[in-house]
Amino acid sequence: MGQYAYKNDLVTPWRKTLSEQLVHDLAFVPAGPLLALAKKTPGGWSHRTPFLKNARRLFQARYSLIAADFDAIADELPWMPALLKLEKATLVAHLDELANILGGPRTALLCLVRAARAEDKDAAIASELFTKHASNGKPSAASPEAKALRLWLQKVGAPTVEPPAEEEAASSSDPSVRKLKEEIDRIATARENELRAERRHHAHLLAERDVQVVALEAAAKANLESQALQLATQEAAAQALQTRLAKTETEVSRLKGELDQAREHVAKKAREIAEHLLSEELRPWFTDARKLREASDEVAQLRHLTAETVEAVRKAQRDADPFLAKEHELRQAIPQMEDMLKLLRRYQRTAGSVLPAIVTLEKRVTEHIEKVRYELERRDLPSDPFLERIAAKINVAEPAELKAIESALAAAEQSGLVDSRHADLYRGDIHRRRSFTADQRFHDQKPSGPVALLERAVALGEPARLGIDANNFACLQQAYLGLKLASKRNAQGDLRLLLDTPARQKVLNLLEKLALEGTGLLIWASFDGQASNLRLDHPRLKTTFSRAGAKADHDLMDLVGKDKSSEGPWFIVSDDAEVRDACTRQGAFILSNEAFVRLLAGRGLRS
Numbered sequence: 212m213g214q215y216a217y218k219n220d221l222v223t224p225w226r227k228t229l230s231e232q233l234v235h236d237l238a239f240v241p242a243g244p245l246l247a248l249a250k251k252t253p254g255g256w257s258h259r260t261p262f263l264k265n266a267r268r269l270f271q272a273r274y275s276l277i278a279a280d281f282d283a284i285a286d287e288l289p290w291m292p293a294l295l296k297l298e299k300a301t302l303v304a305h306l307d308e309l310a311n312i313l314g315g316p317r318t319a320l321l322c323l324v325r326a327a328r329a330e331d332k333d334a335a336i337a338s339e340l341f342t343k344h345a346s347n348g349k350p351s352a353a354s355p356e357a358k359a360l361r362l363w364l365q366k367v368g369a370p371t372v373e374p375p376a377e378e379e380a381a382s383s384s385d386p387s388v389r390k391l392k393e394e395i396d397r398i399a400t401a402r403e404n405e406l407r408a409e410r411r412h413h414a415h416l417l418a419e420r421d422v423q424v425v426a427l428e429a430a431a432k433a434n435l436e437s438q439a440l441q442l443a444t445q446e447a448a449a450q451a452l453q454t455r456l457a458k459t460e461t462e463v464s465r466l467k468g469e470l471d472q473a474r475e476h477v478a479k480k481a482r483e484i485a486e487h488l489l490s491e492e493l494r495p496w497f498t499d500a501r502k503l504r505e506a507s508d509e510v511a512q513l514r515h516l517t518a519e520t521v522e523a524v525r526k527a528q529r530d531a532d533p534f535l536a537k538e539h540e541l542r543q544a545i546p547q548m549e550d551m552l553k554l555l556r557r558y559q560r561t562a563g564s565v566l567p568a569i570v571t572l573e574k575r576v577t578e579h580i581e582k583v584r585y586e587l588e589r590r591d592l593p594s595d596p597f598l599e600r601i602a603a604k605i606n607v608a609e610p611a612e613l614k615a616i617e618s619a620l621a622a623a624e625q626s627g628l629v630d631s632r633h634a635d636l637y638r639g640d641i642h643r644r645r646s647f648t649a650d651q652r653f654h655d656q657k658p659s660g661p662v663a664l665l666e667r668a669v670a671l672g673e674p675a676r677l678g679i680d681a682n683n684f685a686c687l688q689q690a691y692l693g694l695k696l697a698s699k700r701n702a703q704g705d706l707r708l709l710l711d712t713p714a715r716q717k718v719l720n721l722l723e724k725l726a727l728e729g730t731g732l733l734i735w736a737s738f739d740g741q742a743s744n745l746r747l748d749h750p751r752l753k754t755t756f757s758r759a760g761a762k763a764d765h766d767l768m769d770l771v772g773k774d775k776s777s778e779g780p781w782f783i784v785s786d787d788a789e790v791r792d793a794c795t796r797q798g799a800f801i802l803s804n805e806a807f808v809r810l811l812a813g814r815g816l817r818s
Contacts, residue, residue: 216278216327221338225319225345226274232316232350233281234266236288239354243393244287244400248280278327285324286400290355293364294321299334301367306340312359315347330411541583548583552576605640617641642798661800662810665782669729669814674779677725678767678799679807681718681736682710683785687804691811692717692818712743721811721818723749728814731779735770737763768793 222229237245242259249255249262252269256262262269273280285291290313294302302309302325310318322341329335555573559565601616608616617638624634668675686708689696694717696708715738722734726749734752742756755770757763764787771781771794781799784807785791791801802810811817 217323217338217341219275221342222277222323223274225342226277228316228345228350229277229281229320229323230270230274231267232314232320233277233284234270235350235352236281236317236320237263237266237284238352239289240284240287241393241396243390243397244284247397248283251283252280278323281320282324282327282404285320286403287396289357290360291321293369295324295328297367297369299325299336301369303336303340305363305367306344308363310344310347312363313355314349314351315344316350317355318347319345328407330407330414545580545583548576548580552580601637602640605637605644608644613641613644639796639798661782661802662806664780664800665802666810666813668779669725669732669810672730674731674733675729675782676733676735676774676779677782677784678735678737678770678794679722679783680763680767680785680787680790681715682739682763683787683790684804684807685710685714685718687786688808691808692721710738710740712745715743716745717818719745719747719752719754721816723747723752724816725811725814726751728816733778735767737766737770739763764790768797771797771799 237248240248245259245262246257249257252262252273254265254269256265270280285295294309306318309321313321319341322336322344326335326338326341552573555569555576558569559573562569601620604616605613620629620634620637620641623629624631665675665677667673685692685694686696692714694714696710696714698706698708701707719736722736726732726734732751735755736752737755737757739757739762745754747754755763755766757766764785767783767785767790771783774781781794781797782802783790783794783799784802784804785794786804795801
């Protein structure tokens with residue numbers, strides 16, 4: 212429709228009333244235009260009577276096309292063509308009288324079509340009149356009174372158009388003539404509508420082009436003004452720069468003159484000072500200073516040689532002593548672990564959603580750094596002559612002497628002569644010395660090694676503590692335990708064996724038999740994973756399960772490292788290198804899985 216048609220929000224409240232009036236007026240439309248409208252209507256009919264019967268249902272779904280549908284039949288209604296040709300001023304002046312003849316809805320449809328066909332804004336009827344008459348009255352199925360309409364047209368000075376008499380329409384007996392006339396009327400109406408739409412389209416294009424021309428002229432004018440302003444600004448800036456350049460050149464010339472004068476003055480003063488220093492009274496001091504410089508160079512060279520010698524000796528000592536080498540590695544690893552900790556904390560600060568694995572890893576790295584620092588710091592704690600003598604004695608003591616030293620250290624700690632931290636430090640050295648001597652005896656005489664000591668403790672009921680890496684033992688000794696474990700690949704693609712609840716129970720049953728034979732033996736079995744329902748009937752058999760994100764290895768290392776009691780030596784069963792190294796440093800005896808199986812098999816114990 213035309214660009215001056217009413218907006219949807221104005222027409223929407225009255226669409227039902229206008230649609231009902233349109234359906235009533237379809238009965239007065241000739242067959243040709245009526246069937247042309249039916250062809251454009253989805254679900255329309257090819258015959259007049261079925262289309263009229265279904266018009267109410269069809270046009271309920273075409274509320275949004277009410278203006279276009281009524282425009283298609285407006286020229287075919289007997290009372291409408293003369294009203295569409297009236298001048299706007301004449302029509303508006305007598306619109307209330309016309310509404311009394313046509314009815315409110317038909318008058319609103321007239322306003323709607325006039326606005327849709329208007330070629331400019333002045334030709335359209337005001338929307339207030341449309342709203343006024345759309346709300347006035349109800350749709351009417353009867354045609355307007357022809358006589359009253361004819362008198363009204365004569366009153367306003369419009370040429371009257373007599374509606375074709377029904378008798379003449381009925382008297383025409385030639386169908387082909389009637390059909391031809393209807394086709395001619397339809398073609399003429401369509402042509403007139405096309406011409407009207409074309410005129411509106413061209414008027415719209417001309418208006419758009421006028422708006423574009425005005426906008427382009429305004430933009431060009433603004434561009435010229437902007438360029439002129441920029442040019443003036445640049446000229447002013449150039450003049451200011453030239454002025455500053457002249458001032459700067461003058462200042463540079465002045466400073467160069469002052470600098471030359473200052474150089475001459477400094478050179479003169481330097482000559483005077485040099486002549487004064489080279490006097491006869493200062494010459495002996497120059498000789499002594501020269502000798503002092505030579506002695507200083509010799510001392511620096513000696514210091515360099517001494518530093519190289521000390522570093523070589525330190526390196527040789529680290530190579531000979533694995534504990535010092537491990538301490539050196541830990542001191543070098545602390546900065547790397549701190550960089551890793553900074554990276555993890557930056558992820559926690561900046562990430563939108565922090566993974567639980569990052570939080571767990573950050574906690575573990577923090578705890579590990581604190582633990583390593585504590586171990587290194589307590590190695591550096593100042594000592595006294597008494598403790599130094601104890602340390603020297605520990606390094607050469609035999610197993611029988613170690614027990615006396617441990618008792619003396621405990622008595623000194625209880626009396627307050629020795630700090631608890633120092634006592635813990637040297638107590639760890641006693642455990643390491645005992646482990647070292649036991650390993651040495653094991654290589655010299657195998658019956659006195661860790662396996663022999665554990666066998667003795669089990670046979671005689673001596674107090675001892677046994678920690679076993681249960682997952683490591685079960686996975687490597689499946690044949691001895693009678694297990695066939697399932698496997699699964701982890702996220703890194705490594706194949707891992709799965710230790711289910713029945714397999715865990717088999718390991719505990721075997722350890723329970725060992726606990727029954729060794730009356731002084733306390734056994735801890737550490738499993739990886741979550742806790743499960745396991746049967747424990749022996750009071751000296753205990754189980755631990757790894758924490759979330761941790762391993763059973765760390766439980767074993769913490770168990771040995773945090774134990775400060777003297778209820779018997781520790782025996783650790785594991786083939787894991789990290790567990791063996793950590794527990795060895797804490798003074799525990801280490802058994803391999805095969806050695807532990809030999810001990811069990813020698814006592815006839817099987818699961």
